[in-house]
Amino acid sequence: MIRFLILAVFIPASLATTGITTCSGSGAPAQGADQVTVHGCDAAPCDILLGEEALMNVIFTAPHDIERFTPHTVAFLGPLPVPYPLPPEVQNYACENLVGAECPIPAGTVVNYLFRLAVSNNYPVLSNLGIELTLTDQSGQGIICTRIPINSVDPTL
Secondary structure, rough: OHHHHHHHHHHHHHHHEEEOOOOOOOOOOOOOOOOEEEEOEEEEOOOEEEOOOOEEEEEEEEOOEEOOOEEEEEEOOOOEEEEOOOOHHOOOOHHEEEEEOOOOOOOOOEEEEEEEEEEEOOOOEEEEEEEEEOOOOOOOOOOEEEEEEEEEEEOOO
């Protein structure tokens, strides 16, 4: 079991996607993720195919005890924030997508969360779009906030 936990935490560290930053601005949690790895992407902005699902490993240290948590996303078209709603199966079942861990999460625990970002084929093709991922706990308090630059790409081109 301990070997699995070591692999779940340290192997993704060698595969981290570069160019991903901590959110800034009022209301953002002060803490970013320890590491984010976008599957199939070494350096941001990451190409995400329209009509596909982007998988991301988000490794973070729980800043306090967490009973459960919820992901929230906002897309940024330049400086303009645009709501990016997540489907209920992503928002309501975040704890089920922890790798080698489960909720509740004790303070100070390092966890690996597999985040699934669905990208509709109805979205426009855009370059260097900022996606802000915020995780909040059961009381709405911010846990982490990370900005991931992506390119939305038409798979038929």
